[in-house]
Amino acid sequence: MRISEVAAATGLSVDTLRFYEKIGLIDSPPRDDAGRRDYGEEVLGWIRFITQLNATGMKQADRVRYARLRAQGDSTLAARREMLEAHRDVMRAQMVTLQDTLILMDQKVNFYRELEGKMDHV
Amino acid sequence: MRISEVAAATGLSVDTLRFYEKIGLIDSPPRDDAGRRDYGEEVLGWIRFITQLNATGMKQADRVRYARLRAQGDSTLAARREMLEAHRDVMRAQMVTLQDTLILMDQKVNFYRELEGKMDHV
DNA sequence: ATACGAGTTGAAGTGCGCTCCAACTCAAGC
DNA sequence: GCTTGAGTTGGAGCGCACTTCAACTCGTAT
Numbered sequence A, B: 001m002r003i004s005e006v007a008a009a010t011g012l013s014v015d016t017l018r019f020y021e022k023i024g025l026i027d028s029p030p031r032d033d034a035g036r037r038d039y040g041e042e043v044l045g046w047i048r049f050i051t052q053l054n055a056t057g058m059k060q061a062d063r064v065r066y067a068r069l070r071a072q073g074d075s076t077l078a079a080r081r082e083m084l085e086a087h088r089d090v091m092r093a094q095m096v097t098l099q100d101t102l103i104l105m106d107q108k109v110n111f112y113r114e115l116e117g118k119m120d121h122v
Numbered sequence C: 001a002t003a004c005g006a007g008t009t010g011a012a013g014t015g016c017g018c019t020c021c022a023a024c025t026c027a028a029g030c
Numbered sequence D: 001g002c003t004t005g006a007g008t009t010g011g012a013g014c015g016c017a018c019t020t021c022a023a024c025t026c027g028t029a030t
Helices: A003-010 A012-023 A042-055 A060-071 A074-120 B003-010 B014-022 B040-055 B060-071 B072-120
Strands: none
Touching: A003 A012, A003 A042, A003 A074, A042 A060, A042 B072, A060 A074, A060 B072, A074 B040, A074 B072, B003 B040, B040 B060
């Protein structure tokens, strides 16, 4: 797969893919005869995963740290599991914040609707 | 209330409070005889609210827009309600992402635990 | 009276996460 | 053989959301 295909398949830009490679978030893929990156299919799953970590608020530095551990193989399994568990806790806290704020939003929206109704027939 | 008290009560820094005032997120409070900001209690609720919007991913520009609408009074009720409804949708999408990723995390953590168990008695 | 802590301002600086640019090479189609 | 489009590099630039700085004024405690 060429870089533009990976970009199309993942929604990341070509620039972002090269940037991720530079910071160690994606392995350097082999090159074709013309020196162009030639990605294997397996990169797609990995990118999907780091995109999810991103979307759920894991910081760049931690994603890089995770990627580095992963590159080191099985000896880092426990460390990676601990990172995932820590991130899971952060996510659970985020869920609570979201739920609380959703309730507040509902209250506010209802309150605003009531006020709007009252304004109408004044 | 003085600025340091508001900072202590809200968890924002003194600098952030002044910054929020500069960009129009917090109303300029009256000053005491020495020219120092003298906040009313009502600012605490407002800061708590914008902090929640912040924590749930609303952008600065949108929070400023909301604050400006609020400052204009009742005529902007509908516009504000629409902003809150839009943000509510964003938050619901975030919840879905979080839930999906939580499930994935659980799977990965369990999988890692299994592998770790196997490694142990090799 | 003096020292100290808390406050003031405008402007510059920071860190994150990309995003764009210049200058280049290469491969494929007409 | 020339154009076009996709790729390459290193480095600069950007937008967001603060954060820090320098230089200053006040009010309170000793």
